[in-house]
Amino acid sequence: MTVLGSPAATRAPRSRGRSMPARGRAAVVLKYLSLVLASAVVVVPLAAILLTSLRTSREMADGGALAAPHDWFNLHNYAVAFTDGHMLRALGNTAFILVFSVSGTVLIGSMTAYAIDRFQFRLKKLVMALFLIASLVPSVTTQVATYQIVNRLGVMDTRWAPVLLYTGTDIVSIYIFLQFIRSIPISLDEAARLDGANSFTIYRRIILPLLKPAIATVVIVKGVAIYNDFYIPFLYMPDDNLGTISTSLFRFKGPYGAHWEVISAGAALVIVPSLVVFLALQRFIYNGFASGATK
Incomplete structure (x- = not known):
C-alpha cells in the first residue's frame, strides 16, 4: 500500500x-x-x-548516375537532343494537340453536364449508366475497334486523330462539371428565362463563368495526361514528322541507345515546359484542386 x-x-x-x-x-x-x-x-x-x-x-x-560533371556548363548534349531529336517540332505538335483537345474537352464536357443536369428527357438514367459503364471499361479492350474507326474517318497519321480520341473519351470531365453545375442554383436559370434568355444564353453567360474552378481542374488533369501520354501518339501518328515530346524522346533509343547523357538532356528539355507552366500557374492549380475537392 x-x-x-x-x-x-x-x-x-x-x-x-x-x-x-x-x-x-x-x-x-x-x-x-x-x-x-x-x-x-x-x-x-x-x-x-x-x-x-x-x-x-x-x-x-x-562515374555513377549521381556523379558530378567536370563542366557544369556543358550544353553539348542539349544541343544534340534539341536538333537531332527535333524537340521544337515535337513541342509544336504537342501544343497543337493539347490546345484543341483541352478546349474540346471543356466545351463538350460542360455542355453535356449542363444538358444532363438542367433538362429532363427520356432514358436520362440510362445515359448516366452508360457514362458510368464507359468509364469502367479499360480503354485497351476497345483499341481494335477504335483503330478501325479512326482509320475509316481518314484522320489516321494526322494530328487530328489524338485530338478526336482525347476529346471524345473523357467521361471523368463530364462528372467533374456535373458536380459543379449541381451546386449552381436553378433560380439563376429561372431569372434569366424571365428576362428572355434561351438555354444557350444561360449556359454561355451564367453557367460557364461560374464553372471556372471546374474548368481549371479539368484543364490541369487533362493537360497533364495529354502532355505525358505516349500510347495514343505512338499508335495513331507513326510518322516521324508528327512526333510529340513523348514519342520523340522514345526515338532516342535508336541512334542514342547507349548515350544516356543525350537521352537525359532530351528528358530535361521535356521537363522544362511543364515546370515553367507549373511555377507560373501554381496558384490557379492549387485553387482548382481545392475547389474540386470541396464540391
Whole structure:
C-alpha cells in the first residue's frame, strides 16, 4: 500500500510526464523522416537526369548516375537532343494537340453536364449508366475497334486523330462539371428565362463563368495526361514528322541507345515546359484542386 506523499507516489506522475514528450518527439521524427523519404523519391531521379545531361560519354563510363560533371556548363548534349531529336517540332505538335483537345474537352464536357443536369428527357438514367459503364471499361479492350474507326474517318497519321480520341473519351470531365453545375442554383436559370434568355444564353453567360474552378481542374488533369501520354501518339501518328515530346524522346533509343547523357538532356528539355507552366500557374492549380475537392 502506497502512502500519499511517499516517494513512490510522487515518482509515478513524473514518469508518465516524461513518456508523453518522448512519444511526441518520436512522432515528429517519423513525420519528418517520411517527408524526407518522399522528397528523395521525387528529387533523386530529377537530380540524376540533370547531372547525367551535363556529363560527357567518357564521364558516363567512369562515374555513377549521381556523379558530378567536370563542366557544369556543358550544353553539348542539349544541343544534340534539341536538333537531332527535333524537340521544337515535337513541342509544336504537342501544343497543337493539347490546345484543341483541352478546349474540346471543356466545351463538350460542360455542355453535356449542363444538358444532363438542367433538362429532363427520356432514358436520362440510362445515359448516366452508360457514362458510368464507359468509364469502367479499360480503354485497351476497345483499341481494335477504335483503330478501325479512326482509320475509316481518314484522320489516321494526322494530328487530328489524338485530338478526336482525347476529346471524345473523357467521361471523368463530364462528372467533374456535373458536380459543379449541381451546386449552381436553378433560380439563376429561372431569372434569366424571365428576362428572355434561351438555354444557350444561360449556359454561355451564367453557367460557364461560374464553372471556372471546374474548368481549371479539368484543364490541369487533362493537360497533364495529354502532355505525358505516349500510347495514343505512338499508335495513331507513326510518322516521324508528327512526333510529340513523348514519342520523340522514345526515338532516342535508336541512334542514342547507349548515350544516356543525350537521352537525359532530351528528358530535361521535356521537363522544362511543364515546370515553367507549373511555377507560373501554381496558384490557379492549387485553387482548382481545392475547389474540386470541396464540391
